[in-house]
Amino acid sequence: MPDALLLRRAELLDGRTIDLRIRAGLVAEIGILAPGAGEHVIEAGGGLLLPGLHDHHAHVAATAAAMDSVRCGPPEVADAAALAAVLGRAGAGWLRGVGYHESVTGGLIDRRWLDRVAPQRPVRVQHRSGRLWIFNSAGLEVLLAAGGPVPAGLDRRRGQLFDDDGWVRRTLGSTPPAFTAVGASYARYGVTGITDMNPGNDDDAARHFAHARASGALPQSVVLAGMLALGRDGLAPGLALGPVKLHLHEAYLPDFGAVVALIGAAHGRGRAVAVHCVTVTELVFTLAALREAGVRPGDRIEHASVTPDEQLREIFDLGLAVVVQPNFVAERGDAYLADIPSGDWPYLYRLRGFSVAGVAMAGGTDTPFGAADPWAAMAAAVSRRTAHGQILGAAEALTSEQALALFLADPADLGVTRQIAAGKAADLCLLDRPWRVARDNLSARLVRACWIGGRLVYDRVDESPA
Numbered sequence: 001m002p003d004a005l006l007l008r009r010a011e012l013l014d015g016r017t018i019d020l021r022i023r024a025g026l027v028a029e030i031g032i033l034a035p036g037a038g039e040h041v042i043e044a045g046g047g048l049l050l051p052g053l054h055d056h057h058a059h060v061a062a063t064a065a066a067m068d069s070v071r072c073g074p075p076e077v078a079d080a081a082a083l084a085a086v087l088g089r090a091g092a093g094w095l096r097g098v099g100y101h102e103s104v105t106g107g108l109i110d111r112r113w114l115d116r117v118a119p120q121r122p123v124r125v126q127h128r129s130g131r132l133w134i135f136n137s138a139g140l141e142v143l144l145a146a147g148g149p150v151p152a153g154l155d156r157r158r159g160q161l162f163d164d165d166g167w168v169r170r171t172l173g174s175t176p177p178a179f180t181a182v183g184a185s186y187a188r189y190g191v192t193g194i195t196d197m198n199p200g201n202d203d204d205a206a207r208h209f210a211h212a213r214a215s216g217a218l219p220q221s222v223v224l225a226g227m228l229a230l231g232r233d234g235l236a237p238g239l240a241l242g243p244v245k246l247h248l249h250e251a252y253l254p255d256f257g258a259v260v261a262l263i264g265a266a267h268g269r270g271r272a273v274a275v276h277c278v279t280v281t282e283l284v285f286t287l288a289a290l291r292e293a294g295v296r297p298g299d300r301i302e303h304a305s306v307t308p309d310e311q312l313r314e315i316f317d318l319g320l321a322v323v324v325q326p327n328f329v330a331e332r333g334d335a336y337l338a339d340i341p342s343g344d345w346p347y348l349y350r351l352r353g354f355s356v357a358g359v360a361m362a363g364g365t366d367t368p369f370g371a372a373d374p375w376a377a378m379a380a381a382v383s384r385r386t387a388h389g390q391i392l393g394a395a396e397a398l399t400s401e402q403a404l405a406l407f408l409a410d411p412a413d414l415g416v417t418r419q420i421a422a423g424k425a426a427d428l429c430l431l432d433r434p435w436r437v438a439r440d441n442l443s444a445r446l447v448r449a450c451w452i453g454g455r456l457v458y459d460r461v462d463e464s465p466a
């Protein structure tokens, strides 16, 4: 049986132990199966076989770029001297820093600060939130020399640009980075699908994704969220059109009527909306706008970082889904406990509260603003433990089963958990042990192999044909 693969004695999440045959990119058969002549056989040894994980909130291009950038924030860079050292290093051309946070320097850095530590080459540093770039004078000069309209979000004196990633990209005419390394790193986690949530995704971005898919650089299936204008004439094969992304910022909320109109326009084109809400104000504004515009299936709240009970109830009443990042509990929890009044702690990155209320919930890592490892996110959802070992919101912990389900949600309907079934694409993640053992030790180290469309994209242990 050429081109077929038999996986023997794998465990499914329902507890059954089965054999599974992959043929022509699909799950061909499930049951008690005998190997065909010459068929490649992998002994799963009772390891858990899952539908491939889906990262429901990622920024692939920024992740690829971050792999080519210097880290400017914790844990690698913890203070101003360390930041000055990484930015002051010699070299030619742009130096791109990522992951910066004001806690490193005790207040936000600006153009002058960068000029002191890195006067020579053009430097740009991205804030950890992804919403702010800070340039040195040499960098600002390069950008302004290109002419063209200067964006409203640019404060020239401070060298700070809020919420206009696209201007930098367009002005520098930079080709987006290759996605090969991102695809390979996702494969190691058993991730077979990604929803890209970059609000600036347009048809150019879609072409880049389509090329990365077609060339095999990015093996994962892609749901592309982004601008209203994205995909008006359809998208390339291998890409699915996702929601229109709305990026709010509490400091300068857009006109309420304009947001209601944008939601209406998205719905009018058959698209849902995904609204970034990291503060209570942003959430209250968003819920009011959705109530006004009306809700359609697929409308979702990204992050829901702070959700008091009243808003949680409203999310349920409106039938919205939430896309959560439990990894931030581990990655940023210590800073939250230091910076945020204790009265708000119970409402931070809630999980169980959504689950108990019956709100559809899915998990996304927000890479590169969070670590791209969904297993670390699951572990944090269960433990609610910060990097320094404190517990943030114990009442919001999930069971291991619920945590896993965050990444098994169907991107086309977050209320549905994907299942392995004959006739479906062979997007699979095999663990090296059964669930009863894995559930107490959620870690990417358990991933033994990953297939996308029947193609082996990650293999921790080389198997030889039987």
Ligand SMILES: [Zn+2]
Residues within 6 Å of the ligand: 057, 058, 059, 197, 366, 369
């Ligand atoms: Zn994001």
